[in-house]
Amino acid sequence: MARTEQQSNDRFQGRWFWRYASPAAFYPVAGRIEKIGWFLAITLAIIGLYIGFFRAPTDAQQGEVYRVIYIHVPAAWMAMIIYLAMAFWSATGLVLGTRLSFMMSHALAPTGAIMAVIALWTGALWGRPTWGTYWVWDARLTSTLILFFLYVGYMALAASFDDKKKGDRASALIALVGAVNVPIIYFSVNWWNTLHQGSSVRPGSSSMASIMLTAMLIMTFAFWAYCVAAAMHRLRTQIIERESGAQWVKELVK
Amino acid sequence: MSLRLAASAVFRREFQLFARRKSDWANPLMFFVIVCSLFPFAVGSETERLRGIGVGVIFVGALLAALLTLPRLFDEDARDGSLDLLLNSNEPLAMLVLARVAALSIGIGAPLILATPLFSLLYALPSDVALVLALAVALAVPTLLLVGAIAAALLVTARGGAILTAVLVLPLTIPTLIFGAGAASKVLYGESPFAELSLQAAYLLFALALSPLAASAALKISTD
Numbered sequence: 001m002a003r004t005e006q007q008s009n010d011r012f013q014g015r016w017f018w019r020y021a022s023p024a025a026f027y028p029v030a031g032r033i034e035k036i037g038w039f040l041a042i043t044l045a046i047i048g049l050y051i052g053f054f055r056a057p058t059d060a061q062q063g064e065v066y067r068v069i070y071i072h073v074p075a076a077w078m079a080m081i082i083y084l085a086m087a088f089w090s091a092t093g094l095v096l097g098t099r100l101s102f103m104m105s106h107a108l109a110p111t112g113a114i115m116a117v118i119a120l121w122t123g124a125l126w127g128r129p130t131w132g133t134y135w136v137w138d139a140r141l142t143s144t145l146i147l148f149f150l151y152v153g154y155m156a157l158a159a160s161f162d163d164k165k166k167g168d169r170a171s172a173l174i175a176l177v178g179a180v181n182v183p184i185i186y187f188s189v190n191w192w193n194t195l196h197q198g199s200s201v202r203p204g205s206s207s208m209a210s211i212m213l214t215a216m217l218i219m220t221f222a223f224w225a226y227c228v229a230a231a232m233h234r235l236r237t238q239i240i241e242r243e244s245g246a247q248w249v250k251e252l253v254k
Numbered sequence: 255m256s257l258r259l260a261a262s263a264v265f266r267r268e269f270q271l272f273a274r275r276k277s278d279w280a281n282p283l284m285f286f287v288i289v290c291s292l293f294p295f296a297v298g299s300e301t302e303r304l305r306g307i308g309v310g311v312i313f314v315g316a317l318l319a320a321l322l323t324l325p326r327l328f329d330e331d332a333r334d335g336s337l338d339l340l341l342n343s344n345e346p347l348a349m350l351v352l353a354r355v356a357a358l359s360i361g362i363g364a365p366l367i368l369a370t371p372l373f374s375l376l377y378a379l380p381s382d383v384a385l386v387l388a389l390a391v392a393l394a395v396p397t398l399l400l401v402g403a404i405a406a407a408l409l410v411t412a413r414g415g416a417i418l419t420a421v422l423v424l425p426l427t428i429p430t431l432i433f434g435a436g437a438a439s440k441v442l443y444g445e446s447p448f449a450e451l452s453l454q455a456a457y458l459l460f461a462l463a464l465s466p467l468a469a470s471a472a473l474k475i476s477t478d
Contacts, residue, residue: 153422157412161413169478170412173468187429191453
């Protein structure tokens with residue numbers, strides 16, 4: 001083990017960022033990123049919600065209910081983006097064998113699942129007054145639900161191995177299998193939806209007032225910052241837990 | 255030993271097992287038969303209602319029956335040591351996995367496919383629907399087993415394998431479910447099922463190309 005580490009150090013010499021593939025080196029950096037993330041998330045959320053709730057006009061067709069999009073749409077986007085990020089770090093981990101990459105995937109998964117749940121939940125709350133029902137088998141709702149299943153499967157698989165290394169690589173493989181299948185599932189669900197029912201009311205079909213769009217974009221960045229901060233927090237916890245035998249961790253927690 | 259010899263040896267071994275242990279293919283069939291028989295008790299036996307749910311019940315029943323056979327792929331071999339022989343073979347593991355999945359598809363799939371038209375009659379579906387449904391099941395069972403081989407390979411040594419296999423595999427069978435059941439429904443409404451069947455076949459070919467590679471990688475991870 002020591003020899004291979006020495007070798008890889010030689011190979012990547014001069015590339016400073018490889019240094020941060022080491023959990024010990026990345027731990028303080030993750031802490032700084034987390035702090036910036038929390039600051040941005042809270043600041044942007046206050047600005048975004050203020051514009052969205054107090055400055056943006058009431059929607060002509062949907063009334064006040066539409067304002068849930070300032071939470072709903074960013075959450076739905078993050079649910080998808082985080083799955084991609086998770087698959088990316090899984091692939092990186094499998095190719096390079098860096099254990100921090102696997103930890104990054106594990107840290108992202110719960111946040112992604114929460115985002116999917118928020119998107120579904122707020123969608124149901126919006127659908128009740130607008131569509132008259134909490135749930136319709138709309139293509140986008142169904143796809144988000146399946147995405148949630150994929151997150152759950154990933155986390156369940158990672159948890160079912162006693163050997164952490166084995167669990168890392170096994171769940172990374174299933175994340176990649178899921179990432180390959182996600183476009184196919186999206187396509188087939190869209191196909192199925194057009195087969196079985198007419199297109200539902202689409203909130204985005206009417207052109208959006210620019211102030212609404214501004215608020216939504218600010219909220220998207222707030223969610224993004226939150227997800228980064230939450231993932232970094234979870235990553236730090238994992239580093240401490242997994243490297244608990246290392247000297248630097250013993251000194252840190254002393 | 256050449257690759258062809260090795261693959262055909264794996265393939266033949268599976269069929270010998272099927273011939274000697276009939277419960278391996280008879281139990282999934284019985285499961286399928288019972289699941290399909292339960293639904294009329296739950297939803298009522300009016301002809302119109304049965305016709306409405308028939309395609310879906312039969313298709314999902316066949317998928318679940320095939321799903322339950324997944325632990326058979328590697329679990330037993332891991333216990334009796336023959337999996338190690340497979341892993342230590344000089345031949346590409348992906349091809350051996352493919353041979354095994356192919357054998358299982360035929361051994362498990364054929365009884366399910368043959369039972370499909372029978373249940374189509376019990377669900378008051380016309381015979382042309384029954385035929386397309388059997389074809390759709392014939393495309394769906396190998397797809398499920400190919401995708402499922404990845405999960406089965408990962409979970410050979412893990413805790414709670416069977417239920418977790420279902421959680422991992424079932425979301426990935428949605429495309430083949432949509433296209434397969436869609437094809438049969440199209441015939442029911444007097445339209446051509448060709449587009450759906452083509453897409454279902456395309457997904458099968460996609461799984462055929464990638465799944466053996468992923469499953470062999472998974473076996474190497476889990477038996478490491």
